[in-house]
Amino acid sequence: MTITVIPMSTSASAHPSPSPIADGGSVTDRLVEANRRYAADFTDPGMDARPVLRVAVVACMDARLDLHAALGLELGDCHTIRNAGGVVTDDVIRSLTISQRALGTRSVVLVHHTGCGLESLTEDFRHELEQEVGQRPAWAVESFRDVDQDVRQSMQRVRTSPFLPHTDDIRGFVFDVRTGLLREIHPAS
């Protein structure tokens, strides 16, 4: 049995000709080549590891969300913690705890978005996985139907974590992949 993956709806049409590989190499070869060009122009910024703006951003891994560009962030400004859905899992709490306690961040910004792939999944995904591979994953899929409520739940998980010393500046947003605009979600509304 195979898992059915429903393609996410996207506003723009897909790439007209999906050819990430120009010269017959793998996509990773292309990335490594891009890195050579990057490093050629790179100068040591002389920063330490503590984010300049003392903020950690937790966001979905969605390819249409360019966090640094969308939020006006520069190199060294913030921690970025990303996963499918921007879900506040135990491992995200682990990263936030290190971010705040060891690396000096104070604020947390959560960014979910419209058209998220998790909206097209259900917890059935786990059961289908179990049937296919004979083992049920320990993690929840964390699928959702209401993105606003999902952001509120994420804010609540950060706010109530016993490990985080700084929970007075936690804000959550939905990024619209069609307009590029953030819409703030208020915890109690």
Ligand SMILES: [Zn+2]
């Ligand atoms: Zn997403």
